[in-house]
Amino acid sequence: MIFDTIVGVSTAIGYSAINVIRVSGIEAFEMVSSIFKGKDLTTVLTHTVHYGHIVFQDAIIDEVVVTVFKAPRSFTTENVVEISVHGGSYIASLVLEALISKGARLAEPGEFTRRAYLNGRIDLTQAESIMDMINAKTRLQLQLATSSLSGDVRKRMESLQTELLDIIAIIEVNIDYPEYDDVVTMTNELIIPKIKQLIQSIQTILEKADSGKVIRDGIKTVIVGKPNVGKSSLLNTLLNEDKAIVTDISGTTRDLVEGELRLGGLLLRLIDTAGVRETEDIVEKIGIDKTKKALEQADLVILVLDQSRELSKEDELLLTLTQEKKRIIVGNKADLGPSHLSNISSIISLSAKTKQGMNALEVALQDLFIHASMHESTEVVLGNTRHIGKMQETLQALQDALHAAQSHLPIDMVEIDVKNAWTALGEITGDVATDQLIQSLFSKFCLGK
Ligand SMILES: Nc1nc2c(ncn2[C@@H]2O[C@H](COP(=O)(O)OP(=O)(O)OP(=O)(O)O)[C@@H](O)[C@H]2O)c(=O)[nH]1
Ligand SMILES: [Mg+2]
The missing domain is CATH 3.40.50.300 (P-loop containing nucleotide triphosphate hydrolases)
Incomplete structure (x- = not known):
């Protein structure tokens, strides 16, 4: 996706040695170059660092170091420039002002991370783990968040989704070939043990999640x-x-x-x-x-x-x-x-x-x-309340599916429940995410992240 160019201060504004101003978007290099006296940033290699000055309206604002990341090898997958300016809120605000006058837009809270997600660089669980890392207060909290950042949660969710697909496939075959009478019982025999097994896995994950929640909260x-x-x-x-x-x-x-x-x-x-x-x-x-x-x-x-x-x-x-x-x-x-x-x-x-x-x-x-x-867990540990909630929804839907299958309800009734389970799981990673969910999740991020 191509988005406009945004700018934000990535460090906490206050009395500090350095502030980092991040610019991301299609015109990031041109915009920063237009206020940067030093190398021409539109021609330098990616992942390089350059010394120079920010000059705006003929006055030198600050002596800075800029880091250049070319698309797609950046956090947002867009062109990104990080400008390290001196600390204090005044310099940062002048540089922001200069960039905005060149056409950049002030980033909303979490917008950089939202772009990383929308551009397919990370999934929702990874985006959320960035927030959890920032909020971590203990070593275990940090460990929990970083394991989710590495994609462990996503991988586990994907394997569960594959198992669900298995069940859906059996049901679909049955719906597509209704003329075979014996297929109905055959279907129940096949899917009931599969649903039971999935329920078991999800229950284990939820039990582990209790300790995840304790670590997190x-x-x-x-x-x-x-x-x-x-x-x-x-x-x-x-x-x-x-x-x-x-x-x-x-x-x-x-x-x-x-x-x-x-x-x-x-x-x-x-x-x-x-x-x-x-x-x-x-x-x-x-x-x-x-x-x-x-x-x-x-x-x-x-x-x-x-x-x-x-x-x-x-x-x-x-x-x-x-x-x-x-x-x-x-x-x-x-x-x-x-x-x-x-x-x-x-x-x-x-x-x-x-x-x-x-x-x-x-x-x-x-x-x-x-x-x-x-420590001794081989199963993934969910620490995020939203994920745990969705996992519980998945479990409920599967229990409904099991009940429907055991009561010999029409197979398309069972399918509705299995698909609900699929949706709830997909909402954890963001495979199936509504705009509203995305909006509310990312608005909880700090500015500049
Ligand atoms: N010898 C001794 N005295 C203690 C010990 N712990 C508390 N005390 C004393 O016991 C008294 C009550 O202590 P607190 O900590 O106020 O007791 P509390 O349970 O909070 O009391 P309430 O707030 O009234 O319910 C104080 O005089 C303390 O100094 C201990 O380990 N040894
Ligand atoms: Mg007391």
């Missing part, structure tokens, strides 16, 4: 316990800062206090809560309600008990309340002497105050999640 970790057991102290110790207020008064924490902890490549979104107990205090009551809500949404619960005391009614209530959750039970205040709670299985003894035993907690946290993560 972080683990929502809620610290709960009765008042005064040291929840806020534990949060502060984990974060290594005095984030939450700690006092010896029960009911100190009234609202949720949050902090982020990076642990072995994982991101924990820690939430300290108000201690749970019966209370008449209206503010505390609201806090406790929030605790219960946070508990429902938690990926992981750290239940804190005070091991210097016997188990109380409130502790028991919380043990029951969190039973179904992925949880770690902590026996805090280990510095105060022998534990009264050693009968509770897999309790981790530690002291938020002296930090003894904190290591064991970190190991337990990593064990819970890293095992399930991408």
